Amino acid sequence: MNDHTTNKHKNNSPIEGVIFDWAGTIVDFGSFAPTSIFVEAFKQGFDFEITLDEAREPMGIGKWDHIKAVGQLPSVKARWIAQFGQEMSHDDIDRIYAAFMPLQKAKVADHAQPILNAVDVVESLKAQGIKIGSCSGYPREVMDVLSPVAADYGYKPDCIVATDDLPQGGRPAPFMALKNVIELGIGSVAHCVKVDDAAPGIEEGHNAGMWTVGLLLSGNEAGLTYDEYLNADADTLEQARERARVKLGKAKPHYLIDTIAELPEVIRDIEARLQANQRP
Template sequence: MNAITSSEFQTLNSQAVDLSPLQAVIFDWAGTLVDFGSLAPTQIFVEAFATFGISITLEQARGPMGLSKWDHIHQLLQEPSIAAQWNSMFGRAPSDADVDAIYARFMPMQIAKVGEFSAPIDGAVQVLQWLRANRLKVGSCSGYPREVLNQLLPQAAKAGIAPDHVVAGDELTAGGRPGPYMAIANVLALGISDVRACVKVDDTVPGIEEGLNAGMWTIGLSLSGNEVGYSKEEYSAADSVDVEAKIAVAEAKLKKAGSHYVMRTISDLPAVLAKIAERMRRGELPNS
């Protein structure tokens, strides 16, 4: 999985790396820092819809990933085949009240399950240590509501994942992704002087759009995230040709969304940040 080994991390820390004028990296959570394959939300969407007699596939559940969970459910209900099922089951088109009802069913299921998917993605702990050693601040935001993050964060912290600031998908009145609001909230909380000195790292299209809308550099994650969707076990057992094909599709989608760079997992971040910093020293900006 191209994780950073202990010896490689020691070598990385011993090398002089000029990351100026970068100031911060803002991460997504599932599929980026923890939960290889972004599995925690996906299966719960399937199960929550099933309690209403509605069948959705894992692929459908992954489609709107990166949005806040209420918006995610709302968008799923707009999908023609799902909306048709709802109409057949209840004799009417789905409404916002129905989104509320599914969300209310989804939340306790997600809270109960999210801790099972709190394991750091290989290399994440070392990379966060490396960022701090190089004086970069570490922010984060998520489509998860605060109640879910309250279950996830303590367990992730015990494993070594503890950003300087965390913004949940339901706690800003301005809204969530693809708007810039959670990313900007990190800028304010971390005391960053220039949004153009921030890098947003995310595995979803709405997350990349969030960073772009905030005026930041953006890095998409292919292998570890929602777009490929393998569990670690599935990835280990998968045919290499199939793996590369899925990665190619994920990379193309994230590049089309506007990612400045696409990498496979967080282990690749140090090298990509060095490239961004070099471009900034040449006078390049995210929107150039």
């Protein structure tokens, strides 16, 4: 679902493209669609309990690899061995993934509403002639459910890459970001910005040679619902911000902001740096 006809404006910016993650970045404040489904898939597949925090821990990578990574968390591994007498196997992961997929497809549209000012920010980038790419830890069959609902809300990126579209694997490898570059006809990766709410997605941007922006409060690491975010006092927000800053800081993003609403200011700063011949 790549639409290169939507971007008819002359590019008035040195930035050629911005590539967004999906859950926790553009849609699904708090990234609850994948985390809650992981909890349910473990329960449905094996009657095994994991917490939301455990489900969140490896967020950003492809979903099969995510299930494997959850199984390797020391807390989960110990309980799994206690319950089943051995570590989680590839067959076990396949079984949980098989439970995950229909659950995710059934629920993902419920979490398709764009975050805060996301659509306005994206449309203002398009108006400058900047191309809008996107990539996700979701596989294609989930993206095929999510993207038309998000489009109904007004979010229509020029390119959508799913984690299983490429044989080389997902994040933190650069391939999904680079597939956007190729599909969108972008001339320089140094004139691209990758925006994500999880460390593997920021690392993906670095590995692709792009500017990177991490989102602290709308995504997986803060784990706040939209209502919690709106109603939180300053101390609660700062604690959530610090939790996310610790996790995202390990990926060394060029910029850390609370939500996509603050992205225009970052874009202006990157434009100035590019005009001064700086590179990511």
